[in-house]
Amino acid sequence: MTRRKKLIVVFAVVAAAVVASLLVAWIMHVRAEKMAEAEREALYRKFEISASGKKRFVPMPPILAHHSPRAMLGRQLFNDRRLACSQRLVCGACHWLGAGGTDSRIHHAKITRPVHNAVFATCYMHDGGISNLHDVVRTMIVTPYFCGGNSLDVVLSRLSADAPLVKRFESAYEDEGGLNGTNVVDSVVEYMKTLITSGTPYDFWCAGHEDSITAEARRGSEVFLSARCMDCHDGPALGARKVSNGRKVPALRGLSLRKAYLSDGSVKKLESVVPLMPGGDLPQEELAPLLAFLGVL
Secondary structure (H helix, E strand, O other): OOHHHHHHHHHHHHHHHHHHHHHHHHHHHHHHHHHHHHHHHHHHHHOOOOOOOOOOOOOOOOOOOOOHHHHHHHHHHHOOHHHOOOHHHOHHHHOOHHHOOOOOOEEOOEEOOOOOOHHHOOOEOOOOOEOOHHHHHHHHHHOOOOOOOOOHHHHHHHHOOOHHHHHHHHHHOOOOOOOOHHHHHHHHHHHHOOOOOOOOHHHHHHOOOHHHOOHHHHHHHHHHHHOOHHHOOOOOOOOOOOEEOOEEOOOOOOHHHOOOEOOOOOEOOHHHHHHHOOOOOOOHHHHHHHHHHHHOO
8 A cells, every 4th residue: 555545544534533523522512402401491390480492591480389387487597596606697697688698708718609599509509519408508507607506406406495486387397297407497498489589670571571671781691692601501590500610600690789709709890700701701892781681680
């Protein structure tokens, strides 16, 4: 075989290998897209969200199904110092409901994650290491640098001295044992189901009311898609469903109410955060509309 023929054979083999690898990559991408779509549809069904398919932006439901008496108990416990080692460490001390569900401060080297819309997340904690909201609440209560209740048994010993509270738990959890650790956690979770940011101009826009947000914000939604922000920030809360580089992707709903960004809170202005994101190095004519869109979330 001549040298020229050998080169042709080598080239053909390399080309075939490249084509094969590209084909495998394409097949894996298509499969991943189908799996992601199936996950989204399952999530929307779970929360009875009407998804028309418009740009994959979906409105939150007006209200989530929850057990009202249990949620009322959870609301009380959210600000009850008996769940914590000090009044400073109650849930509401760090999760400011009037500021997007976070105090935007650093606790144990991490910024407080918003409590609003947490029910829509599929992973929790900064590393996404917990996938169940009940486990998150339990962790918050017993961990020393969060509420610091040390153990649910300690918390129960404090709560059990409150006769009216015990009766309310017996009524709300009549068939589940009344006041116990599992039900204390569950009551807070039921309350968190009420902490959703539905009914905003963004939600009305998602539902098809175009004039609910400004023309610049609508243009920003197009930039959001073209910059592939939705690769990470998707779902009802626009995030909180994936882990990237070892960190949970934050939800963007209520973003404009926060005072600090990134997991270490090192950036204080939203316009300084965007360029740090993948695909965020945008010209000003695209950055301004994107910021307008993020501002209505």
